Amino acid sequence: MTNPKGRFGVHGGQYIPETLMNAVIELEKAYDHYKNDPEFNRELQELLNEYAGRPSRLYYAEKMTKDLGGAKIYLKREDLNHTGSHKINNVLGQALLAKKMGKTRLIAETGAGQHGVATATAAALMGMECVVFMGEEDTKRQALNVYRMRLLGASVVPVKSGTATLKDAVSEAMREWTSRIDDTHYCLGSVMGPHPFPTIVRDFQSVISKEIKEQILEKEGRLPDAVIACVGGGSNAIGTFYNFIEDKDVKLIGCEAAGRGIDTFETAATVNTGRLGIFHGMKSYFCQDEYGQIAPVYSISAGLDYPGIGPEHAYLHDIHRAEYVPVNDDEAVNAFEYLSKCEGIIPAIESAHAVAHAMKIAPTMDKDKIIVITISGRGDKDCAAIARYRGEDIHE
């Protein structure tokens, strides 16, 4: 390639309409400048600490550890951040960057609504206009978050095209950006899309593994044997992995949403069922048919219900540095209930996918092994949907 920028192996790149090229080039220049700017970093650090409540806790799940009878389990509590998930880490960074670039309006896509809520929150804080695109199907699954975004002053646009889920929300946000670039920053919520987004979002989320490393060294005097996170586009997972990539003894495990199972069509497990393709600005793995039509994926989790995966994850898979395992709806719902009862922590249904995998592997590991599960968000938003899954009709 003449332009190796933004490539992770063969993955990544900038497969976007010409209309957006100068916008992403401008964003890259601004980011390259501000990421080394002491004043920018001071402001961001203050927002993360004072407003979002960082650092988040690394909690020893003693009851869960004893109950499973194997490896020692720690939970990285991103659910305790302001707005209830890891999404705020990236949003505060991007909103601050957008503001420095002179932008006055943020647009965003959202699946479960956590990124939308975080973006609406940052927009309110910084006095910016905010428009969030959300699949119509997801506005029903996550009605509470729609209300939260409106309460925060954002407008929420239900997207009816395609499968009316996260991928369609991304497409619609991209369409909106091509029509209004001058005053608008597209605050992308995951480590996906065209360069430089996968790099910017990773950098802002890498605070998760930076803290885990410091905290586990303080508590245990050594690095964990495995870190586990759920993967849709992959932002909390790359945040959890990033500072451990060079520590080859730390296993990196991403948990994909298998929906009703990877042997069915109702799945969103991209690495396990997809193949290499080009979509939403990047080359990576995608669930697609033999002619390259993007598959209508499915997961109980609106936040993992996406047919692709970030390019850096695709690369970590290619070089066998990280492992991507499928976790189906049933396993995730069981883990959702298990963590609630066992530790008194209600995880987001997305994060429950990571908990479910830990429940499988912890009992097979020795008691002197350590695993860290990132609880990417809190599960209040999911209670009504899980109740329905269990046949109980409750209304929010």
Next chain:
Amino acid sequence: MSNIKKAFENGKAFIAFITCGDPDLETTGNAVREAVKNGADLIELGIPFSDPTAEGPVIQGANLRALNGGITTDKIFEFVRDLRKDVSIPLVFMTYANVVYSYGAEKFISTCNEIGIDGIILPDLPFEEKEEFSDVCDKYDVDLISLIAPTSENRIAMIAKEAKGFLYIVSSLGVTGARSEITTDLNSIVNVVRENTDIPCAIGFGISTPAQAEKMASLSDGAIVGSAIVKLLEKHGKDAPKYIGEYVRSMKEAIA
């Protein structure tokens, strides 16, 4: 030498876009023939994609109807093979990078050459990524057509210098679809294009009326119309070809 230049030898070019398989390939074939009979100089044949991020609601709808009707890339190749028996004007494909990539670039583009497709337009393949397909396109003599947008500014010269076939100038910000007004300073864009290349340029996005077509063609070498034609298919279905013929005639007369 590119076959596409023939489209620009008959005065200002009128370029028509039609989504293959909307509502079925027989109708697409009839629509193409009516458009050719009534003065179209080049046809862009859309290969549907599940998630067409550069399209407005009208062409998104056409993609969906065609895919729901069971259209595939292979069926479209067979259709073009048949179309080429009596249609001789330049034909290009318009689709998305994944449709080509997933089929296998070499297999896709060599088939284009074999069935008589002269060029290919991929709205999600900007200058920086064109090497993904450009070598294979050169090898099989299929023009990989570049787009220039209202935001291209300092990029216009770079894109124009390496352009093949014709240059597709996007008239406005946003996605495809009719607009009441086009406000971009297209004259300045065309001037930079002219300084950097001899290949023709045509303007598309937002053009639906003869008056708009006339204005856009007067600024460049031709006008491209998609959504307005697709709307006729949406409205009239299998009966659309005769309305498309009348429409193309009115547009070609306006720009000639």
